[in-house]
Amino acid sequence: MGETNKQEFVTQVTVKGDFLVHFYLSIKKEMEKINKSHWENVYQTKDTTQVGWFQGTPKVSIDLISGTKISGTTSVIDVGGGDGALVDWLLEEGFEKITVLDISASALEKSKIRLGEPSSKVLWEACDILDFEPKKKFDLWHDRAVFHFLTNPKDQQIYRRLVECSIHSGGFLLVMTFSKSGPTTCSGLTVQQYDIQDLEEFFVQEFELIQSLNYDHITPSGTAQNYSVALFRRK
């Protein structure tokens, strides 16, 4: 290939590469918009005590977090916390550095209204987890039924990179997803099911699995949904 042809080839590859990156980013933006409006619609139109994932007391999370013996001065994030009651328990236990993140601002508003004045002690982040840029590291990252919505390998990798960068060494990652015996959809959206071994293999490079279990969550309409639960420690 002559020098001119070589340069032309490099230019064409660069232009195509730029186009593909631009194309991927615009598709990602559109998908995020659709996802956000799905969740805003859920929280604006449904009674959150009737949604499939509702639990009056998040017992499995509470038991596992209590077992870690982290103290109230440590920094905790509930990713995709929605209008869930984990934040109520964290406040009751005296945790002082709580962040609740959710793609739906309406979900966070509902949670703030439910909590009343104590909600002022919480940092509320209305944002897609894939766009989250934490300003500090956490000692505990809690995610019940959020990671499993990331069905695209690229998004799963972004999530893994994020947890690796956002959790202190020795800190905890508690992830709960539908298991392979669980439903294939959640809130009408397709999910990626994981068994414990899948979760361990996915996070193993930077995290050590210290506890795991499967359990049936019973929805308000009486259906059993099997969850895989994995508690990791950041290496």
Ligand SMILES: C[S@@+](CC[C@H](N)C(=O)[O-])C[C@H]1O[C@@H](n2cnc3c(N)ncnc32)[C@H](O)[C@@H]1O
């Ligand atoms: C199945 S609900 C679980 C809510 C809560 N974790 C619980 O266990 O009660 C999923 C939650 O994740 C939020 N969510 C979904 N996709 C998200 C994303 N990409 N980034 C942040 N939050 C997201 C939804 O708005 C919703 O509140």
